[in-house]
Amino acid sequence: TDPDFQDILSRFIFGEVFYQGNLDDKQRELITLVVLAANQTLPQLKAHVGAALNVGLTPVEIKEAVYQCAPYIGFPKTLNAINEVNEVFKSKNIGLPIESQKQTVEDNRFEKGLATQVEIFGDVIKKMQESALANQKHMQEYLSAFCFGDFYTREGLDLKTRELLTLCIISTLGGCESQVKSHVIGNKNVGNDKETLITAITHCLPYMGFPRTLNALACVNEMIPENKIGCYGSSDESRIG
Incomplete structure (x- = not known):
């Protein structure tokens, strides 16, 4: 019913953006999955689960990408995304x-998570752990045990892929520029x-649109500046999460 719009969409995504840069099809579909999960655009997510399988991603890789969203978008939205993935898998x-990719138990999830953070x-x-205020120390412990212990240590995706997906997830959310940096x-x-x-x-x-994309690119340029006089990066311990 909207041929003009569909033509613009197809040309931009698959004729321009899809061929920009150095990512392969599997990486692109993993990124698409987490961005759609973060946006809660579930019908499109369901379609891209099928596309992810078509380009050779395994069910484990697809599930792990969606699981990686949980610390950043919360459990309810992640469960919505998991439900869409499961429907496609069933079909x-x-x-x-x-099969489980878990690599921690209760007794070592904090230790292993902290090691991954480091x-x-x-x-x-x-x-940061040492300097945390007494009434907020639990947040630093949650970051280590939950975000990094429960998720980053899992098998199925390597550390480089998980960290790249995390950057895409928090860029999609908007308002997370400190964490993006x-x-x-x-x-x-x-x-x-x-x-x-x-x-x-x-x-x-x-x-996710131009505003959030440009904000994320500004973060990249601030933290990894081009070789120009007067450009420099900065860091803030409170941003890490």
Whole structure:
């Protein structure tokens, strides 16, 4: 019913954006899945689960990408997304539940999560733990045990992929520029270069719009400046999450 709009959409996403930069089809579909989950655009998410399978992503990789959203968009929205994934899997006779990728138990999830944080962000994490106010220390502990222990340590996706997806998720949410800046540095630390970050954020553009895309690009440019006199990055321990 809207051929003009569909023509613009198809040309921009699949004729321009999809061919910009250095990501492969699997990376692009993983990014699309998490952005659609963050946006709660569930009909489109359901369609892209099928597309993700078509380009060769495994059920485990798809599930892990959606699980990675939970610390940033919350459990209810993540469960909505999981439900859409499950519907597609059922229609394709993919057995549920998918094999577990869990790598922690209650006794070590904080320790392993903290180690992963340090691997991504450096020793600043330990300083944050030590300097946290008594009535807010639990938040730092939750970040280590829940966000990084329960999710980042899981198998199915490597650390570089999880950190790249996290950058896309929080860029999509908007209003998270402090965290975006920290995860720009986290991505750099795990081996995702500036070109990869620009490409990933560009791929998010058709799904989250120009304002949030430009805000995310500004964060990338601030934290990984071009080689120009007068440009520099900055850091703030409170942003890491």
